[in-house]
Amino acid sequence: MSTQIDHLLDESRRFPPSPEFAAQAVATEQLYTDAAADRLAFWADRSRELLHWHTPFTRTLDWSNPPFAKWFDDGELNVAYNCLDRHVEAGNGDRVAFHFEGEPGDTRTLTYAELTAEVKKAANVLTKLGISAGDRVAIYLPMIPEAVIAMLAVARIGAVHSVVFGGFSADSIRSRIDDANAKLVITADGGYRKGKASSLKPAVDAALTGGDGTSVEHVLVVKRTGQDVDWTDRDLWWHDEMAAAPAEHEAQPFPAENPLFILYTSGTTGKPKGILHTSGGYLTQTAFTTQAVFDLHPETDVYWCTADVGWVTGHSYVVYGPLASGATQVLYEGTPDTPHPGRWWELIEKYKVSILYTAPTAIRTFMKLGRQIPQKFDLSSLRVLGSVGEPINPEAWVWYREVIGAGKTPVVDTWWQTETGAIMVSALPGITSLKPGSAQVPIPGISIDVLDDSGTPVGEGNGGLLVVTEPWPSMLRGIWGDPDRFKETYWEKFGDKYFAGDGARLDDDGDLWLLGRVDDVMNVSGHRLSTAEIESSLVAHPLTAEAAVVGASDETTGQAVVAFVIIKASQTDAASAGDVAEILRAHVAQQIGAIARPRQIFVVNELPKTRSGKIMRRLLRDVAEGREVGDTTTLADTAIMQVITDAMK
Ligand code: 6R9
Numbered sequence: 001m002s003t004q005i006d007h008l009l010d011e012s013r014r015f016p017p018s019p020e021f022a023a024q025a026v027a028t029e030q031l032y033t034d035a036a037a038d039r040l041a042f043w044a045d046r047s048r049e050l051l052h053w054h055t056p057f058t059r060t061l062d063w064s065n066p067p068f069a070k071w072f073d074d075g076e077l078n079v080a081y082n083c084l085d086r087h088v089e090a091g092n093g094d095r096v097a098f099h100f101e102g103e104p105g106d107t108r109t110l111t112y113a114e115l116t117a118e119v120k121k122a123a124n125v126l127t128k129l130g131i132s133a134g135d136r137v138a139i140y141l142p143m144i145p146e147a148v149i150a151m152l153a154v155a156r157i158g159a160v161h162s163v164v165f166g167g168f169s170a171d172s173i174r175s176r177i178d179d180a181n182a183k184l185v186i187t188a189d190g191g192y193r194k195g196k197a198s199s200l201k202p203a204v205d206a207a208l209t210g211g212d213g214t215s216v217e218h219v220l221v222v223k224r225t226g227q228d229v230d231w232t233d234r235d236l237w238w239h240d241e242m243a244a245a246p247a248e249h250e251a252q253p254f255p256a257e258n259p260l261f262i263l264y265t266s267g268t269t270g271k272p273k274g275i276l277h278t279s280g281g282y283l284t285q286t287a288f289t290t291q292a293v294f295d296l297h298p299e300t301d302v303y304w305c306t307a308d309v310g311w312v313t314g315h316s317y318v319v320y321g322p323l324a325s326g327a328t329q330v331l332y333e334g335t336p337d338t339p340h341p342g343r344w345w346e347l348i349e350k351y352k353v354s355i356l357y358t359a360p361t362a363i364r365t366f367m368k369l370g371r372q373i374p375q376k377f378d379l380s381s382l383r384v385l386g387s388v389g390e391p392i393n394p395e396a397w398v399w400y401r402e403v404i405g406a407g408k409t410p411v412v413d414t415w416w417q418t419e420t421g422a423i424m425v426s427a428l429p430g431i432t433s434l435k436p437g438s439a440q441v442p443i444p445g446i447s448i449d450v451l452d453d454s455g456t457p458v459g460e461g462n463g464g465l466l467v468v469t470e471p472w473p474s475m476l477r478g479i480w481g482d483p484d485r486f487k488e489t490y491w492e493k494f495g496d497k498y499f500a501g502d503g504a505r506l507d508d509d510g511d512l513w514l515l516g517r518v519d520d521v522m523n524v525s526g527h528r529l530s531t532a533e534i535e536s537s538l539v540a541h542p543l544t545a546e547a548a549v550v551g552a553s554d555e556t557t558g559q560a561v562v563a564f565v566i567i568k569a570s571q572t573d574a575a576s577a578g579d580v581a582e583i584l585r586a587h588v589a590q591q592i593g594a595i596a597r598p599r600q601i602f603v604v605n606e607l608p609k610t611r612s613g614k615i616m617r618r619l620l621r622d623v624a625e626g627r628e629v630g631d632t633t634t635l636a637d638t639a640i641m642q643v644i645t646d647a648m649k
Contacts, residue, residue: 025430103334142191165310389526
């Protein structure tokens with residue numbers, strides 16, 4: 001890691017904004033000045049300017065009971081009204097909200113008026129099914145318009161959605177439904193991925209059978225692929241319910257701190273954390289950052305964030321931020337390489353996309369395929385490019401700008417997390433002189449620092465731990481049902497400062513370089529996975545005695561899951577090492593989801609442990625990355641690494 005960082009810090013290329021871009025930019029220097037003068041007044045101004053408040057707020061921040069923040073808490077608003085009706089009322093009902101493109105090539109255009117009408121009907125369906133404010137609704141859908149409609153309908157009636165990524169398994173759905181006591185699940189028969197129909201409903205069916213019963217009363221099923229599905233008494237077709245639902249629905253105001261959604265994310269222990277976000281502060285910061293960071297001009301831009309709504313990026317930068325801003329978006333269901341490796345570029349040409357927001361793992365994949373593929377398409381509509389999910393290495397950054405952005409578009413590298421709800425660190429196009437590989441500076445109104453282990457700021461030129469030093473509007477309000485874990489995970493280390501779990505370095509200009517997680521959380525293709533969660537899945541299999549999982553660096557996905565397992569003595573004859581690896585890879589995919597499937601599994605006789613019994617993952621990472629094994633002096637058995645390395649030859 002350290003040689004890589006030294007190399008990064010040698011990066012001397014700079015890309016100042018062009019005068020033409022700066023002249024038309026949404027963000028101005030004044031934002032930094034205002035935020036520095038009075039941070040709370042700055043956010044109050046943004047909130048009043050960007051949102052419609054049914055009842056205006058008079059209090060900006062209540063931090064009397066840290067770390068439980070309340071923003072704008074005496075105000076009332078309706079999140080869906082802010083994303084829909086008000087644009088229609090302002091005369092923009094005919095503006096396209098979504099250009100939807102299914103993987104097989106089917107398309108659907110939804111204007112703001114049409115999207116509003118769909119959400120009103122869906123809100124009536126939910127009410128008829130007994131859902132009211134505060135109830136939890138699980139959503140397990142492909143990237144189709146109904147995913148957005150379902151989320152907004154839940155928000156419209158003041159209920160709480162918990163979106164479960166469509167790639168997750170029945171067990172993952174079950175644990176999320178149980179943790180939040182969801183009353184309703186919204187799913188589909190299936191969706192299109194990699195050129196074929198893949199099923200979704202069977203996973204929901206499996207999640208709802210067995211165990212001690214479930215809180216779920218109904219399952220609402222969108223017909224997407226038309227494949228056969230099993231049917232039970234609790235199931236209802238989405239299209240039947242929508243056809244029968246009244247068209248009118250008036251959005252009621254809810255308090256600013258009304259819960260909006262729960263989104264589960266990996267922590268350092270096995271159990272995913274239900275990150276809770278609320279309404280007014282979250283919508284303020286997602287709307288502000290959509291406009292300032294991506295330089296969104298909603299009348300003329302076509303914006304495409306490629307994230308799935310199952311991840312926080314899809315929540316904040318497909319649904320809430322862009323819709324609150326009145327943006328026109330592209331929504332694409334499928335994989336980037338179906339039916340051909342130029343599909344994304346074809347979509348950009350077709351819809352004249354001007355703002356593209358995607359992840360480094362995708363950019364690196366395209367780099368490997370070669371520039372001749374994007375060069376076949378007209379990408380001249382692009383004017384801003386964004387990156388999120390993991391550090392973007394300078395070479396990928398420069399390729400992105402040169403090949404996709406014709407050597408002229410700003411590239412903004414945006415650092416944030418499920419917990420932060422919205423972008424926290426990013427250049428602002430039109431203002432910042434860009435530095436490839438660095439996320440650069442906190443956005444206006446956000447206070448970030450880098451501390452050493454004892455809590456002292458490291459200062460420029462040094463590395464340490466990234467913290468947020470002041471509460472921010474879109475911050476998580478807690479972990480669902482577990483206030484103690486919320487305090488322990490994020491606040492215990494530095495008292496009054498939010499500990500993000502990322503290492504970072506401040507360079508001599510004061511720009512931030514993100515260095516990856518400092519805990520046992522991996523980042524695979526921009527998705528967070530916990531080593532502990534995959535280890536517990538592996539040891540749950542009858543073949544496995546012990547398991548250790550590490551994130552090994554991977555050219556394409558950033559990190560890849562590599563597992564070391566010890567097979568139970570009673571099972572060693574049962575299967576060959578090769579078979580064992582295959583069986584266990586399939587097992588993890590089935591238990592957690594395909595994204596967690598280990599790239600490699602090594603069967604070993606022992607694991608390297610300290611005298612206190614902690615697995616030394618650092619050493620296993622050396623092995624997995626093909627490096628010379630580092631310092632083994634704290635191992636209980638110093639010979640063990642030699643045995644493991646030999647066994648892998
Ligand atoms: C939005 C999102 C959060 C973790 C975060 C960090 C990594 C995200 C990054 C980045 C370097 C960036 N991360 N953006 N690292 N540069 N621009 O990805 O949320 O899934 O919760 O992941 O991702 O390690 O802590 P989430």
